[in-house]
Amino acid sequence: MRIKKKLTYHHGHLRRLIMDISINTIEQQGVEGINFRALSVMTGVSPGAPYHHFEDRPALVLALAQEGFELLEAAMVKTSQTIKNNPIEKLEALANTYLHFAVSHPGYFKVMFRADAVSNAHEVLTHPTKLMFECLCNAIEESQKQGTAPQGETLPLALLFWSTIHGLATLLTNDSLKKFFIPEDKLTASIIHLMTKIFDTKAKASLAQKNRSKKSAES
Amino acid sequence: MRIKKKLTYHHGHLRRLIMDISINTIEQQGVEGINFRALSVMTGVSPGAPYHHFEDRPALVLALAQEGFELLEAAMVKTSQTIKNNPIEKLEALANTYLHFAVSHPGYFKVMFRADAVSNAHEVLTHPTKLMFECLCNAIEESQKQGTAPQGETLPLALLFWSTIHGLATLLTNDSLKKFFIPEDKLTASIIHLMTKIFDTKAKASLAQKNRSKKSAES
DNA sequence: TGTACATCAGTGAACGCGCGTTCACTGATGTAC
DNA sequence: TGTACATCAGTGAACGCGCGTTCACTGATGTAC
Secondary structure, three states, X not given: XXXXXXXXXXXXXXXXXXXXXXXXHHHHHOHHHOOHHHHHHHXXXXXXXXXXXXXXXXXHHHHHHHHHHHHHHHHHHHHHHHOOOOHHHHHHHHHXXXXXXXXXXXXXXXXXXXXXXXXXXXXXXXXXXXXXXXXXXXXXXXXXXHOXXXXXXXXXXXXXXXXXXXXXXXXXXXXXXXXXXXXXXXXXXXXXXXXXXXXXXXXXXXXXXXXXXXXXXXX | OOOOOOOOXXXXXXXXXXXXXXXXXXXXXXXXXXXXXXXXXXXXXOOOHXXXXXXXXXXXXXXXXXXXXXXXXXXXXXXXXXXXXXXXXXXXXXXXXXXXXXXHOHHHHHHHOOOOOOOOOOHHHHHHHHHHHHHHHHHHHHHHHHOOOOOOOHHHHHHHHHHHHHHHHHHHHOOHHHXXXXXXXXXXXXXXXXXXXXXXXXXHHXXXXXXXXXXXXXX
């Protein structure tokens, strides 16, 4: 294996390059910004070349979404396995992982969560998403067993948790917060911490406690 | 004012019709589905006619987003004013209003929260959004004063609340839940209720309480 | 109440380019023997 | 180690249409007097 000569006839990593540039494009212009012709120009290749790696445009979009879901899933699984015996801490770490993924890979995040004809119900997308969601469910269930999350069905709680981190990720990546008021970086971590604390029934009890004593101090 | 004759030379409500059809199109195909030529066909009008009502395609998209934000803001303000003296109930009602808007107007919801060059930082969008967010902030602040929400800064709490309802709305409107597992209609209301309860420090204390007594019963 | 005129909101033909996609081709690479 | 051959991954010219946009025009509507 020698150092790859430049300007070989065979590009060598065209598929990878196309996907990377696409993600970059999506970050700036959204998924509609993806353009096979422009892509061929940017990769220094003829217009037909990309078709040796992606059947058509929708196939590229699907491949990007799939890769995104797999990256996110891998990150969540890894976080999940790293932290043992402390479900609340694990929940907070999972939330941070999710947020960090969205913020540092907004292109992937955008292409993953768009309901178009292509992506809907494709097994290659649903599978990693289910695994990712399982991480949340498991962490919450552990937390419930330990008595640090509200009792009852796990599913609604997990969905609530997912909604929260997904919503924050969405508002961050679509610039809703930047546009309107918020110094993002500072707040994100504290919001996640707040969320975890609110989820934690024990901590919550103490919040109410603090609250009550404060009130009685006032009166 | 007589009944409007059909087939007048002047259409009479072309602008309204174009916007309605656009929203419909977005529901099914996303914002990229909007197409001036198709729109002129669907409204039974020549290709040039829409340009008397919208400067260009981006202007139409902006108008749709603006209308969406105004509708949402109006709904939130109305809900906010309807419920007095019960901040927790108001919070839950606001959440339901937000969710209901997203689910019953997915076209508006989609066009509102997309970060493209057009919509970014446009005053016509930021203004109603700020007012909407203020509804949340006020309700949470009231709740804090009453001692039914965690103390501390209001902003992070409000942002957390917004994230949650926005995340759930997003996951619902982009079919993430439908695709993967969830019977939406049943869960939505119960999740919102759960969220509100979790937010409510008093109710939370009782959750932890129930929890503790259950644990001691087990041991 | 009728007439003149400005303005509004259509028509429909035309322009033009962006962009996805195809195709016959050819140079590079890998593998069998 | 060299040769033959299959396969892979490029080239570059061409096709064609979808779609935004323009423009000179004209019919309808409203208002001043």
